[in-house]
Each structure stands twice: as structure tokens, then as C-alpha cells.
Amino acid sequence: MAVITSVETSNKPDHTKIHHSHAENLSKISAAGLLVALGIIYGDIGTSPLYVLKAIIGERGRIQQDLVYGGISCIFWTLTLQTTFKYVILTLRADNRGEGGIFSLYALVRRHAKWLTIPAIIGGSALLADGIITPPISVSSAIEGLQILYPDIQTIPIIIGILTLLFLLQGFGTKFVGKAFGPMMLIWFLMLGLLGIISLLAHPQILQAANPYYAYQLLTVYPGGFWLLGAVFLCTTGAEALYSDLGHCGRGNIRVSWVFVKTCLLLNYFGQGAWLITQNGQNLQQNPFYAIMPSWFLIVGIIIATLAAIIASQALISGSFTLIGEAIRLNLWPKVRILYPTLSKGQVYVPSVNKLLWAGCIGIVLYFRRSENMEAAYGLAITVTMLMTTLLMFYYLYTRRFPLWAAGLFLVVYLTIELSFLIANLIKFPHGGWVSLAIGLSLVMVMYIWLRANKIKQRLTEYVPLQAYIPQLKELSSDLSVPKYATHLVFMTNASRQQEIESKIIYSIFQKRPKRADIYWFVHVDTVDDPYTMEYSVQTLATDDIIRVHFKLGFRVALRINLFFRKVIEDMVKNGEVDVTSRYESLNKQNVTGDFRFVVLEKFLSYENEMPFIERLIMEAYFFIKGFTTPEDRWFGLDTSSVKIEKVPLIIKPVENVALTRVDK
Known part of the structure; x- marks a missing residue:
């Protein structure tokens, strides 16, 4: 059961101790945690050896030493600078009490500049778009590998079936998925490293490609070398998902497991490079990943690669759930149902997003049909996300009192790297890249509409001083001529100031139907920026008549207000602050607890409106989207048997100068 802490009692939490304890848990390393990390975090980045070098050489067709050495050098330094330094070493430090991802980072810095909402929305939308592209291309490339054994096999039905099964598994939680996939990924990485070491023996000089000189030569001297960055970038596409999944596995487990993962990846890349050098001057006829396998191992290797590529989808799927959960609490996404499949902190499941991702993935498969057709749509969106993360990370470093020169150096270096990747990836736009950008733009529009509409609603909500209505509320409570509505009447209010209340609530109590309680x-x-805060305060405005409860909940805490409110009542009764016994004479004698009734006001767009064209479009789109979301009572976790939903009109600007004339007969 959730623990709610009162901030008015002597049990006020020591936040220093909480954060210290939390930091210890975040950095804790365990065998189970390492296995889960392998299963749910490294699928995308871990399967990149399947296609990266093939894509780099395939762009030119003929194998050349400068191309091979330069390509390997670019991969080495991309994994080092982009994945290792930016994400594993630096960005993982920017945790919001254990939670990672672009929205957690945004929550840490948003109070410093309002415009930071823009990179957060763009980056989050692009990452979600990539989450729709990654599963189809990973599974397709895996299943199409079976055509080496069975040339006539129909891949599309198999791909759709596997994707459907994968999304069905999400309801069991990432802990289950990680434990199921972890051992398989351990075998995969061991296979990568071993095959790489064996292949390296044919041309160990390829290790010289770690020298950045070869990367520089490829990008500046080799004809058209700069545009190969679009293919090189595929080696680091899973880095953003790695940061998003921080809450699932913990920083310590990710950092330790990355040492093993990166070693195996580099060994395989260098091994493929060694084989390519032995084919110098020839046209690339086969995938170098499979070429370094002994012929007797080929069948086993294809099966393991197929399973690993299927698992590659998991990192983006679990990262998408984390992303949406954070976006909802930050008021950037419609309120949809969020489930917590396991007791493990940081693991969430969003059924509606699971269905959305599944539908998007199936659409991508049916549209592109082949993995090589999907490559053009792959990687472009995630480059945008990385750029937005760089902007937010710069602000994070700056606000954490890093030297300005150090934060500025970080910004300049990574803007240069990621803008280069973005420019190189833009050549994919007419060949399918537009699909991922179109998906991302659609998601940006949803976030913008939701954020803007909520600001319009907040601006137009009228608040009145609650203190002025205390005498009327006490009189109504004592007026026996009015039928009693409930013993305890609970209103959900948006008023953040304790001395205020919405005028609509006052109207509901006194005018719509007098509600005596x-x-x-x-x-x-x-909702606060700290993801796991669970506190409340109580203000008694009139003893045994009017009480206000203010919950402070983190943006990752499930809203179970019915449960939390019951806990508050128990604490108040224990402290002698309130008597909840029924006021009905017959029930009072038997010490029966009085009934509680919740009232939730739900706004709708009034017909009596004159508003600017843009605001009208935004509000109409907002209420259209709202029709598909979770109702307010279920969102707050209220007991539906004791909840009253009242519709109230939202009038943005009332109609003026009605030309209505009275005529006498």
C-alpha cells in the first residue's frame, strides 16, 4: 500500500536522507539487474552489427580499405563520444530520483526557462515516432534473414504475428520481459564478441582504425564520405532509449553492463572490418555479419540473430511507456490509463499507447513491406531527439553550477556532432524519412493542443475566496429544510491556493442543486517535478464543517485518490481532528461511519462562445481528443459507486450584443 506522508506532523520526511537512500538504490548493482538491463535496454543498439557496416559499404558497393578503416573509425568514435560519454557517463547523471528520459530531464530544468517546453515536446514526439519505426525494421531484418535458408518464405504474416505477440507480452511488465529476454541477449553479445575475435585473427591491423585520423579522412577526403554518417548513425540509435529506461534498471546496472556490451559490439565491428579487408577491391556480395560466421554455425547464428533482433524492439517500447507516463503528469499528453504490472519502481504499462504502437508498427510493415525500404525512415527522428536532449542537458549542467565553459563546450561539441548526423540523414527524407517525421509532427500537434488548451482553461477559470463562503456553507449544513446530499461531500478542486475555490464549485453547492452535507x-x-513525492497537508477552515486536503504527488505516482483520501481520514481520526461518524441519529448510536460522496466537475465547450479562430480550433481539437481519454473519476482513482460527475460549460468569451427584439402582438 502506498505511504502518504503528512507534512503537518512531526513525521515530516528528511529529504536529504530520502535522496541519499535513493541515490544508493539507483547505483546499486545486482546480477538480476544486469540481466534485466541486457534484456530491455540494449536490444536496439545491440543488434546494430547486423546492418551498420552493410549499410556503409553498400552505399558504395565496392570494398575499399579507406572506406573500411574510416567506417570502423567512425563507428568506434560514435559509440565512444555519443553513447558512452554523452549518455552513459554524463546524461545518466541527470536522473529525476531514478527516472530518465527527455521528460524527466525537462522536469529538472523547466522552471529556468519557459521555452524549454519546445525542445521537450519535439524530442519526446520524435522518440515516440522512432518507437513506431524500430520494432518493424528490427523484426523484418531478422525474419528476412531466414530467407537464406528458405528463399520462398512469406515474411509479412510472420512479422505481424511476432509483433502482435511482443505487444501482448508488455502487460506482464518489463521485469518479466527482461528476465525472459536477458539470457538470450547474454548469449547474443557473447556470440558477437567471440565471432569478432576469431575474425580479427585474419587481419589484426584493423585495430588501427581506433585512430580518429581514419574517421577524419573518410568525412573530409573520401568522395561523398560525409553522407555516410547517415549509415554510421545507425550504430547509436538505441542510446536515447537507454536513458529513457533508466528507471527500469538503475544507473549502476546500466553502466556496468555497458562495458560488457560495448566491448562485444566493438569486437564484432572490428571483426567484420577484418573480413572486409580480405575482400578489398571486390563488390560486397553478402552481409559481413554473416560472412564472419563459420559455415557450420550459420544456421545457429541466424536463429540467435533473429531472436535478438526481435528483442531489439523492447527498448523503444518500454521507453515509450515511460515517456508517456511522464508526459501525462507534466500535462503534455491526454490523461490515459497507466498500469504498474509489477511492484518494481519505474516499471509502467500504458494500454492505449501499447495499442497505438502496435497499430503503427503494423501499418509500417504493410506500407514498406521490406526492411531495406524501412531504412530510409529509420534514424532520422531519433537524431532530432538527441539534439533536443543536448539543449536540455546544457541547461541542466548550467543550473547545476558546472563551469560555464564546460557546459558551453558540451553544447558546441554535441550540436556539431548531431547536426552533422541530422544533415546526413536528411537525404533519406524523400525515400521514406518523411514517414517518421510525419508521425513525429502528429505527436507534436497532440502535445501542443493539450498543453495550450489546458493553459486556456486555466486562464479562464474563475476563482473566488473560500473564506467568504464559510458562513453560507455552515448555514446550509444546518438547514434541515434542505434534503441532505451526503454526510461527507468531497469536491475535487483545481485551485492551488488554499484560500481560493472555483466559482463553479460554489455554483454547484448553492445553485445547481443545493447540496447539504x-x-x-x-x-x-x-503534481510536482520530483517523480515519487507522496505528501499531503490539511487545512481545517471550520471545525467539523469545512476541510481542505492538499496532495503533493510526484509525476510518476499512480493517482489513487480514493485510497489516499481514506489514509488521510484514518490519520485525522487517530489524531482527533475530525469525527467521521454518521450524523443520522439511528446510525450515530451504532457508531456507523458516515457516507462519502465525491463530486467531479467536467468541463465541456459551451455553444455560447465567441473566440479567436485559432483558440476555437485548439479547444475543439482538445475536446475531441478528450472524448477518447480516461474519464476524470477513473483518472483520479475514485470509487465509481460514490462519484457524481457534473458537466459545466467552458465559456471562453460570451456572446455579446445579441440582436434580439421584442415585438408585441
């Missing part, structure tokens, strides 16, 4: 409760939920 023995005790009026006003409950406000405030």
Missing part, C-alpha cells in the same frame, strides 16, 4: 471537503492534487 455535514462536512465539506475540498481536495486538490498538485
